[in-house]
Amino acid sequence: MFTGIIEDLGIVKDLVKKGENINITVESNITNELKIDQSVAHNGVCLTVVNIKDKEYTVTAIKETLDKSNIGALKIKDLVNLERAMKLGDRLDGHIVQGHVDQIATCINVEEHDGSWQYAFKYDASLGNITIEKGSITINGVSLTVVGSKKDTFSVAIIPYTYKHTNFNSLKIGSIVNLEFDVIGKYVSKLQEIKL
Structure with a gap:
């Protein structure tokens, strides 16, 4: 974990x-x-x-x-x-991440703002994974909050510390990244499928 x-x-x-x-x-x-x-x-x-x-x-x-x-x-x-891996009893500063990649995504846009960056990604929604506004997503192992969510695209905002200390500073349009969707969201989605 x-x-x-x-x-x-x-x-x-x-x-x-x-x-x-x-x-x-x-x-x-x-x-x-x-x-x-x-x-x-x-x-x-x-x-x-x-x-x-x-x-x-x-x-x-x-x-x-x-x-x-x-x-x-x-x-x-x-x-x-x-x-x-996290130690039991430590603070959970990000969110629960299993280290099991669900799928890949492609970076489709990078915008530099005054003191931050916004990255947009496109993924294959037919695999059943979803994002929600203000929900958690893991990109290349980095715990992030979704700031823009559509059916097969989403955006995240990156602060200077994250930009400097992760490989986000090497991502560009066309870069392929690993996605792990929020584990709680995946269980809720699966339960909804079972009920239907």
């Missing part, structure tokens, strides 16, 4: 394909605090640490993960948003 509050920006140092899987090696300031078998969210995708060496650690992404997220499109030197 995660909160969507990014701890560090990791740098992809190596990508090794093994069968249908990819081993991803990341350099991070939090590596010395990690241990083998620990869960770390990478752009919102929960992956398990399988190796640690000096300032770098390695995780494995399987085909299911590669098919549903932007992890398979990573390149060496790319920046990834990192968050370790």
Whole structure:
């Protein structure tokens, strides 16, 4: 379980394909605090640490993960948003995030305002996911509030701290991002389907 509050920006140092899987090696300031078998969210995708060496650690992404997220499109030197699993008893500063990406979206607009940025995204609404105005959404692992919601598009506003400390500063029109929709909203939506 995660909160969507990014701890560090990791740098992809190596990508090794093994069968249908990819081993991803990341350099991070939090590596010395990690241990083998620990869960770390990478752009919102929960992956398990399988190796640690000096300032770098390695995780494995399987085909299911590669098919549903932007992890398979990573390149060496790319920046990834990192968050370790939350500790029971800590403050929940973001919202409840599982680290299970629901689908991807495409950035369709970026507007710089005086001291903030607004990003718009388009996603495939036929998969049954929805956003609501002022609801929670996780984009590349970042817990955010929806400020504009339509059937297959939504917007979020980014403050300077988030812009500087996440990979939002590298997103542009056409960038592909990972989405995890609000878990409570997903259960409510599923219950509504069952009642119909």
